[in-house]
Amino acid sequence: MSVYKDATRNSWYVKIRYTDYYGKKKQTTKRGFKTKREASEWEAAEKLKRNFSLYMPFSKFYEIYEADLRHRIKQTTWENKNIIITTKILPYFGERKMTEITPKDVRHWQKKMIEYTDEDGKSYSQAYLATLHAQLSAIFNHAVKFYDLKNNPAKVAGGMGSKKGGNMMFWTLDEYKKFINCVMDKPLSFYGFEILYWCGLRIGELLALTPKDFNFERKTLSISKKVRQKGGKENI
Incomplete structure (x- = not known):
């Protein structure tokens, strides 16, 4: 029996003893089950996972x-x-x-x-x-x-969809020049689009740039990081 009642928390928990990939005996405990049945179902699926049995649920294999x-x-x-x-x-x-x-x-x-x-x-x-x-x-x-x-x-x-997707849209040089002239009075936007167009950066890479990334003596720009979304927040 490896399913137990936690009277202090009015819940159930599971203890599993197993041998890992390197032959070492280990034990793991999972708490917080509302019912004994829920705990038993988790135990059964976890044992299949520990034994690498493909009778396990897809979520366990994941x-x-x-x-x-x-x-x-x-x-x-x-x-x-x-x-x-x-x-x-x-x-x-x-x-x-x-x-x-x-x-x-x-x-x-x-x-x-x-x-x-x-x-x-x-x-x-x-x-x-x-x-x-x-x-x-x-x-x-x-x-x-x-x-x-x-x-x-x-x-x-068989697959679905298409890796080719839709047609890629891009500006020609003449189209870009017409656009950039419209934002010349907005320095932040102007220089941002200049870097994007001429250096081929992605938006996340542009947003992650700092003054240290610019070397005006060598006329180089270092791209080593990018901004990404995580949990609705931007992170570098």
Whole structure:
């Protein structure tokens, strides 16, 4: 028995003993369950995860995927992946067992993503739909490659959207000159757009610039950071 009642908090908690990847015996405790059933369900799913059994829920495998991948890619890259997965993929596949997700399930999910519209009636772009599918397929590929999942149902189902997306819009030199003349009386905007156009910076890179990044003697500009959104706030 590893599910216990916490009388002082009127809740349940779970203790799990397991052997880690390096053969060391460890113990973990999870508290705060409102019911014994909820605690038991978490315990069962956690044991499957600890044993790397693909009968675990998709959400539990995602925890493994995160642990395997997060330290291998940039923090901003991971955060972008995590937002997509937690908001667009986990709500649909989270509680389904990895071994039971079929290409048909993926096709149903694709249908929901393709038919989605926001409050203004706007749907996801073709490029974004392709990105959503790529993220789902990457998780299943990880399971196939490292944890012996028989096949990738997202690959069998086929993709959605298009990586090419829409046509890229850009200014010609003549168009840019017409525009920049209209903001010459606004120094901050003028120099900002000059840097964006002639140096090819992204908005986040421009916003992160400081006086130390400019070397007027060598006539160079150092790009080493960028502003990114996190929790509604801007961070460098």
